[in-house]
Ligand SMILES: Nc1ncnc2c1ncn2[C@@H]1O[C@H](COP(=O)(O)OP(=O)(O)O)[C@@H](O)[C@H]1O
């Protein structure tokens with residue numbers, strides 16, 4: 599049976615009609631991302647890393663991509679911005695047919711997709727606000743590099759730092775911040791792009807539990823407030839259950855479970871972590 603990330607739940611014993619818990623998710627709107635029967639292999643003789651993946655991301659929703667190490671989470675995210683070799687299938691993101699793009703359009707697409715990574719990827723010696731401003735460089739000429747950002751941009755960067763709760767750190771060197779604070783800077787930098795979609799690849803894997811929680815809450819509130827989809831890869835089940843509207847469980851490159859988070863429980867998601875996976879971790 600092929601399973602679409604969007605198909606309503608997995609069986610549940612609850613017989614009442616399931617309402618999505620988060621009404622901010624506008625399913626009448628068109629999805630910002632659609633993936634159909636995506637297959638990816640990195641080299642000709644290597645096995646498929648993604649095998650028939652379907653995915654839709656709607657405005658305003660926070661979707662957890664759950665899977666153990668090597669299940670294909672990063673590859674799926676990379677495929678959305680043209681960084682993974684698509685063997686077959688369709689990938690559409692922010693209105694772009696990703697498999698058909700030339701370099702210029704690829705750059706356009708990437709400028710519209712905000713990305714957040716496990717290691718934050720800030721420039722440590724630069725100030726926090728300068729790091730945020732670099733998020734807007736997609737839309738500016740290279741002459742705006744360092745120091746000569748427009749004051750309107752600086753204003754906006756400051757407002758975004760306020761949005762993520764660290765405006766008081768604007769002039770600090772990025773490397774002096776804690777991990778949780780650095781991830782907030784990275785989120786502000788992504789927002790500086792005016793993204794139509796946010797992809798967060800293991801954004802809390804380097805953070806302690808308290809910071810993980812606050813960063814995931816921030817991402818979800820951004821999805822909700824900005825009305826954009828946020829896809830967050832996670833390998834920790836309780837975090838996915840607590841901080842998403844929908845969960846997609848990936849195992850060996852296949853979606854094996856998918857549904858609204860309130861309709862899923864740890865038992866239904868257990869298959870994502872079958873024993874054989876644990877052996878090689
Ligand atoms: N650039 C690459 N070249 C070859 N194999 C890769 C590459 N990137 C990832 N893989 C392989 O693809 C599989 C899925 O990896 P990945 O998408 O990184 O999974 P996850 O993010 O869930 O840990 C793994 O077996 C990994 O070794």
Ligand SMILES: [Mg+2]
Pocket residue numbers: 671672673799800
């Ligand atoms: Mg990964």
